[in-house]
Amino acid sequence: MRKIFIYPIVIYALFSSSCGRVEESAAIKAEASFVHEVSDLAVDPNIEYGKLENGLRYAVRSNSTPTKTATLLMRVDTGSLNESDETRGLAHFLEHMAFNGSKNIPEGEMIKRLEKFGLSFGADTNASTSFFETTYQLELPEVDEAILNETLMIMRETASHLTLDAEAIDRERGVILAEKRARSSPGFDAFIDYLEFFLGDTLIPDRLPIGTEDTIKSVTAEQFKAFYEGYYRPENTFVVFVGDVETDYAAKKIEEYFSDWQAVGEGAAKYEAEALSLETARTHYYVNPEIQTSLSLSVAQPLEKKDDTIQSRKDAFVESLGNRILSQRLGELSRTTDAPFISASAGTNSLFDGVRLSALSIQPEKGKWDMALKGAEPVLRQALEFGFSQSELDEQIANSRKSYEVSVQTASTRRTPNLARRILSAFGDDIVVTTPESALERFNDYADDITLNDVNQAFRKQWKGVDQAPQLYLATSEMIEDAESKLETALMEARQISVSPREEIARQEFAYSEWGTPGLIKSRETVQDIDFERVVFENGVKLNIKQTPYQKDIISINVALSGGELFLPREEPGLRIFAPNALGLGGLEAHSVDEIRKITAGRSVGVLQSMGTDRRVLSGATVPSDLDLQLNLMAAYVTAQGYRPEAKAQYDKYIKSFYPTLDSTPNGVASRDIPRLLRSGDTRFGYPSEDEMLRVTTDMVKAYLSPFQSNTAIEIAIVGDITPDEAIKSVARTFGAFPKQQEQFAEPSDEDIRLNFPKGSNRPVKLSHAGDTTTALYSVYWPTPDGRDAQTSREVSMLATLFRLRLTEVLREEEGASYSPSAFSFTPRTYPDYGYFGVSLEVSPDDIDRMSLKVDEIAAEFREGKLDTDMFERGMKPVLENIETSLESNSYWMDVIANGQTDEERLNRHRSRSEAYKNMTVEDLQSRAKTMFDPKTAYRIQILPEK
Incomplete structure (x- = not known):
């Protein structure tokens, strides 16, 4: 899909992850083409950098994970900050025009040509626009001569040969x-x-990449041409190619397609970052009834521009440690039963190259923003006054060392798309791409010399001025009279809370490491055609193992237990939402989640707990050196689940904050209501009421799980870089040592698996949302067979692919009425005689009835068999290519063998998948569509803005 690059919109999250561009290094010396040429950091020798005589720069790298694939990226050094008042949104609009006609590719043909090579629109063919840059992406499912020529030709067409026809521009305005x-x-x-508060004196808040409605409607072909020729120039362009080809060959292909590109006229002036000074205390309040409350306490400092060097990376690492420890302290506080906030974190980052902020970002409990500030500010002040402890620093150093070590272990099987994007982003941020090995070596050179004094000094420097010039920002759904004065008062009262040195907490030993006599094997067999082993221990625990080379030293583990969502009581629909939260936040009987974090510092372990339809699932990934600890942790969660009260306390605070915002967008309403409507009101689906979500308790979850806790069926799957014998030994020591377990998984009752699709009607069900009054959502669903027959599921899925192509052609390209219309299918095996085919599109409320008729017309085409061979081939080629690529994915193999002893049908579907799609014909789909798109059975839903 074509997309705009936008940053997180939840304010409290802006600084809990990297936000904005990394602070840029000083200007590259005039004679240097790449930043590594003027840095003491050694660039990754596997990357070949080059510069053509016309000024275009490129980087190529050979990589064979996955095999026979490649990623091609092109970055143009321009974004929305180079627009004028009259052309706001043009950079992003121009990105769209890359798909709408060029010298050698007529309008509407580019996507079709790429689809014939196996690139699907959205997944493999994409572009993005930010404030600073425009990027084009092609994911190549093969790397033969034909596809290389086609994709490089398309990139060159985009770079210099767009036609920018006035009529094509007009047709794209609606999109x-x-x-x-x-x-x-x-x-x-x-x-x-939020941007206005911090960056209101710069262009940034007024240059959002999407532009304004007025400029989108009025920008002219002449303005497009001037921007295109002024910025789309070889000296502004960087091409990245990473894939399963030799670097010399890739470099020659880039030269072949780009070396004769000559820029037209003079280059246009580029945006220069504006220096900001926020040296006075400021307070701001923003209210909107449809948002979750967020609060930030920040201090602004001059934006330093540093060269990327060995020393600057060490300095940046030391600077990060204090905020990491502070965030950990805040996280621990948030997980206590009486915490006044849901979450909080600290970070120091540049905000869109406008200002450097150190920010305490808080998500308060609903109605308690002042208490949240009084809870979080003293934690910051405590750190500033008394510093951090050696054990806290040791934990961070251990975690960082492990991260570097794992990066080295897994370096040889890094995936091509990730490598390509790393090279591209590093170029844009003037960062040297180094190797994991050199990063670990540098870390080991300085890590043991980092002192608490170093960390404390760097931390205090980052937060200097927070007491004299705090920047306090509150966004909330609450109407607050004299809000800014109340914010100032709350901050003053928070500062009056006395703080004392933090009490040191001793690190515990993990309580779950001895499981008794290792279990003996009852049976062991190799499934030859899928190349995995099935093992059954004498206690009934089942183990499926597949050794793969696709991720060096990475081992993925899945543990399935009896007791999924279908076993939850119907009268308490809130349990479906609360149960996985209670499990994930509840820790173990002997350890809280924070104690577990401390115990496992410096180890690559973790457990995610989820509720499947009919099974409870624990999943995680580790490296060989930590496999025993990972299995200890998983076994402990099976036998000694904590059910701690803090899980319920944190969950309740989040629901009270989140639930009222569900109706703020059409998609929020859809997620809440449509799953239940499609099942004729079955309350087990969708989101129940807020009261129903809050009245559930940890004791209810414990009571539900108790029958499955000590005596359950267990099926373990291990996929990755491990031999079967090693996996068997580790599982025998843990799960194999359990007492006798159930042989069979619990089966839900016939009543529990009975679902009913609602009666169709021409009159849509009408729901409302409280968000943007210009946006509505239209959905229509047709009943389908269930998924017990594999061929039926595949045909219905393939029809969704083709339907999506037609939606894009008609609703997006022809009508310009919907940005990303979707078609999808749900054909489960669990629910007999139940399934559906759905279409969903966001549209203007004024267009919703007309577009619903367009969807009906497309459905009629399909029902009447109007599926041409060209569309079928364009839809099928990416599917076949994805099948091939998936075979080099651990996640795919985990899906295949996760239930390899209890679900033979899943194995059979893998066996037949490739041939089934290769042998599928357009006639098969015509026959299926003839009975599926009956207008009398269609169930229609409109989600409209509130009046």
């Missing part, structure tokens, strides 16, 4: 406006206000 509607939400409005 851009539809995308603007799709991006609009109360949360995004709050984000814009």
